[in-house]
Amino acid sequence: MTDESAGRAPLPATATTVVVGAGYAGLTAAVDLHDDGVDVVVLEAADRVGGRVLSERLDHVSGLVIDHGGQWVGPTQTRLLAAAQRFGVSTFPTYNTGDHLELWTDGVCRPFRNAGPADGPGVAAYEAATEQIDALAATIDPDHPGATASIADWDSQTVQTYLDREVSDGDARTRLALAVQGVWTVEPRDISLFHFLFYVASAGGFDQLMETEGCAQERRFDAGAQAIPQAMAAYLGDRVHTDAAVHRITVLDDGGVLVDTARGQVRARRVVVAAAPGAAVRIQFTPPLPQARNRWMERSPMGDVAKIHTVYDTPFWRSVGLSGEATVYGDHSVGVVFDNSPEDGRLGVLVSFVYADRQQRWARLPDAQRRADVLATLTALFGDQAGAPLHYTEKNWPDDPWAHGGYAANPAPGVWLEHAETGWRTACGPLHWAGTETSPVWNGYIDGAIASGRRAAAEILAALR
């Protein structure tokens, strides 16, 4: 959602701190600084706040709010829950009653709960593998990833290599591949075993990433997940400037920083760069950033994901005992489906996720074929009714001009080992780094973004004292 009422005021010539990026990370940093009395200005490239969180109100569909980006909150995501409480945004449980469906590679559709159908191919081996993954991840202290005993070994091999070697059951490997696609929005070949395990550790275990009840997908926001950054921006008032893309950041000899946008220049004592790595790396830094930080950002590409919402006059799947959640293997583009209906169930909403290799193929199709492709999968899962939605809408994150993808940036193999020490999030003089990718907790999630904003604000408060 965009807010027409604010954002285009002239930029101030100076501010104690400039925050680059008005996603959860940047706005959290700005709120913390503002709370502590620090003069702060937020510069956002897009015409809205929220970053990779984007809610849309469909006025022609009963005012339904859908979330094109990050949308869930889990019980251990205490920072996000606290932000929701502070800014008055209520939550409700993700619909999680009835059977999930699994459409397997052979076209067989099986109901399930938990990790997979009891009679599903490779489920037992999959569960054994996730136990091993949790055991390996438990050796990582997410606050000190570089100190992990096996980091050199684990960051030198892809997850695909690990799966090929350790998981002999091909069906279990297929399941784990969808888990990687669904959580990291990449293929197992694209990330290292270390990044995979770090991410698991930062979330508190594999199930936390995968499950709904008690886990990352437990609850949703009545007003959409963007309501919180919008409320943060309202709290900050005219300190938040949209349509203000930063293209150059210059650290002066006197320690001050010049931040350049097409709408003018702001001079600051400290800067928080809270844009995603793939956006931040496109800023021209003078003098050039330290090699470790530059390489960290250059080598952390965003994942590939699209979210497709289909709206129906009722959540009709519920009446036949289905939860609306589904996992899809084989030739389908859709990988995962969730019930994304409003809490009162006045409408039925399914959200379909398309990831990684499948996203790349799907995104190249013409509009009508993309839609037909998604609806064919939904029909295979939920029957003909699913193929005739009242409303169909897509958000293809790799096309987003500022985020360049989603959900998060994933360091390539070797990057953690080579650059964790100083490249991950260490301040470079007056330049501080935020964004969920810099978080040791819930890395890649909204909660991690908030944690990173709090840390960056604390760094600056300490520096200004």
Added chain:
Amino acid sequence: MTDESAGRAPLPATATTVVVGAGYAGLTAAVDLHDDGVDVVVLEAADRVGGRVLSERLDHVSGLVIDHGGQWVGPTQTRLLAAAQRFGVSTFPTYNTGDHLELWTDGVCRPFRNAGPADGPGVAAYEAATEQIDALAATIDPDHPGATASIADWDSQTVQTYLDREVSDGDARTRLALAVQGVWTVEPRDISLFHFLFYVASAGGFDQLMETEGCAQERRFDAGAQAIPQAMAAYLGDRVHTDAAVHRITVLDDGGVLVDTARGQVRARRVVVAAAPGAAVRIQFTPPLPQARNRWMERSPMGDVAKIHTVYDTPFWRSVGLSGEATVYGDHSVGVVFDNSPEDGRLGVLVSFVYADRQQRWARLPDAQRRADVLATLTALFGDQAGAPLHYTEKNWPDDPWAHGGYAANPAPGVWLEHAETGWRTACGPLHWAGTETSPVWNGYIDGAIASGRRAAAEILAALR
């Protein structure tokens, strides 16, 4: 070398073709287009032409010319030899008489020729491994990398994984790691087996990459390797503009292209982007580039290399039967040394290469320690005389504000498989791609840059007809 006499003329408002980047690739494209009567303008971000090729004349050291960047030409690099001939730049053989030295991990120094000392640890296993590598690479058609039978397997594992699995001899693995560092300027964990094999295939075999006589390091340029791009720029005259960094490229609805620099805007019918991927990805493209091309560039980070030249009053190592070439293992920062003296031997010059992990550590040292570190290794190899050069100079490519590293950009694991088809070098409407990374021959080398410029020019000539 910079050329003060030209480059800062006002930019023209229009040109049939704009070339972004005045390295070998861009200048070759511009020369070909100009030869064919096409109106062309070259926009270069730096204050000089040459890109990753940079020669310096040391007026205070007898006018010695040293090459901070690409410097060699081999007999199968026919495009570069032809360019040297056309632009009147003479070559001479790399000094290659006498014994090379190998400083092994245990501190033992052994003379050798060819792949390694006959009594060197792991040499036989190393040679067996390179034969296997050549056999695998022979299955790749560099013009059609995506058609490789094993691409999915090979692009899903790192070179480190391959070495750990296939090369049981630890000493041979150590040798192969230095080969990867020396040729790709990364660690074996950073690139996929497929990229490694593709690169070998594009060069015509592993020995072509590694050796001097008959191979990539066979000859050097009397006036330095930058003399050719300088002559190309002189030929193009006021069509070449330095200090003209392109920050935005906009494709208009009518098919025209606007190219924006801080010095003004040029409107063109066609554009060749001949900057390195890591520089090109920092340009803001409107509308956004196709996902495949964008991801290709985002996920192709530059390697890490520094070149250090030390100058002596004579090439004293020659008189004791040494070639000046050395390979260094263990705790030293320097990985490889070559004799880089002028042909007449009036001075002695050694060039030391520092790569990858070792470059990252070395570059963080204070100035005096970096120098002491390099000189200690040279002393261990060539005696005390090597520790007291007349002149010492470094070029640390990761700090270069435009190249961001060297020698070349290396696609991360998964990138070839996912994006070779349309992301590697396929034109995006009026936007054409050049640069050595887009070349099927001598990818990563000057010769590949020239090949890419010729291809891009041919694409444009075909499009304009």
